[in-house]
Amino acid sequence: MVTVSLALGDITGQHVDAIVNAANSSLLGGGGVDGAIHRKGGPEILAECRALRASRYGKGLATGRAVATTAGRLPAQWVIHTVGPVWSPDEDRSELLASCYRESLRVADELGARTVAFPAISTGVYRWPMEDGARIALATVRAAGTTVSEVRFVLFDQAAHDVFAAQG
Template sequence: MDDVIEIVRGDITLEHVDAVVNAANSSLLGGGGVDGAIHRAGGPAILEACRELRATTLPDGLPTGRAVATTAGDLPATWVIHAVGPVWSAEEDRTELLQNAYRSSLRVARELEATSVAFPAISAGAYGWPLDDAARIAVSTVRAVLAASFGPVERVRFVLFSDDALAAFRTASGD
């Protein structure tokens, strides 16, 4: 199983994979962090595809914990899977929503017949999820989904932007 999951430090917009997961906001219209980087690097085709989704199937935006795919535009990937993670709360356990963001992303990847998927640390940036907990949830959820013989996905890469995130994900994976 662990030969399927890779943990690297890098820029997710440079990943040569079938699908890159975007830590999106519910509007799907871009933002900061990973979301902004993917929209900038992917060019206008991604925003155009997101606007089309908002005009048709997702007029109220993408709900937290859900995922949807668009073109990857100018990215080296084929698709972008936009996943909305929850904002962290000390008063309310939103773990299930974060798990669902990963599960939904892998479900969409299966529907696309993607064999390789790159994930950021969903909800661990601007959404304030504590990094060690976000890493534990991400790694354990992806492992559980892949262990359930989850379609064509052969490789999952967690692509982390900082040394702190890289260390947290390595610890969560047992490396």
């Protein structure tokens, strides 16, 4: 059974086997968590992302899917990139958000990762409401059949941490 914990701070400083990146479909870096991971992880991550785009993901990584690269200079072995959905008031995309967590854990299992750090996927520029994002994240991780022993949700600010903590 997976142990779930919460941490306040910068996901790029987490000493875990795998750090999950809330990536955009291009896999070539962006803002927020994605930009921070690419900046601090160094050019090795971008080089592997470019190779993925040149081979299996020519059109980019689909929403809800996940793929791994090296972690470069981060204190982890791997970065698992997943593309979260943009929140919509008119369309329920909850299953796509849940898929990000399930697929990331599936990739972690394939890698043999035992500890994984997640951000709050889609709750930043993709505008997913934090309360709903936390509910989906925690429920999905707790229900996942995974060999990962610890999932750590790393929340960038106190408000996000408080929302995750309130979800239990």
